[in-house]
Amino acid sequence: MQETTGYYVVKQKAVPEVLLKVVEAKRLVESGKVLSVQEAVDAVGISRSSFYKYKDDIFPFHDSSQGTTITLMFQMDDETGLLSDVLKIIAEFGANILTIHQSIPINGVASLSLSVQVLPTTGDTSKMIEAMEGKAGVHNVKILAKE
DSSP states (O other): OOOOOOOOOOOGGGSOHHHHHHHHHHHHHHHTSSSSHHHHHHHHTOOHHHHHHHTTTOOOOOOOTTOEEEEEEEEEEOOTTHHHHHHHHHHHTTOEEEEEEEOOOBTTEEEEEEEEEEOTTOOOHHHHHHHHHTSTTEEEEEEEEEO
């Protein structure tokens, strides 16, 4: 049985402290205020194992009138029409594609990153991502950033 990924919007006060510290450690690393993950986790008071356990699963949510930008990274088989099918899913949910970067396929698999603007009129984002994950030939869908 395939496990599906769900997404939730939760108030900060309901989020366990360790997850908030992971977000802060990620911010320190990304901003260049620290030189390593070890420095970041020391600064916020968590272990490296906690950081690596949760780093890909938590990110701050910023609401804006222009919508939220989600950057997705995944791999896909080099098959005619597959990228078109993925872009069609995004269009069907009413999101706006901002950027597309695809590598040259190696051994029949290409890496792809997409920046997608999620608007107030966009359908359920988690269902959109699940639809992309469920597409035959699409692998390893991950949310890299949410702005």
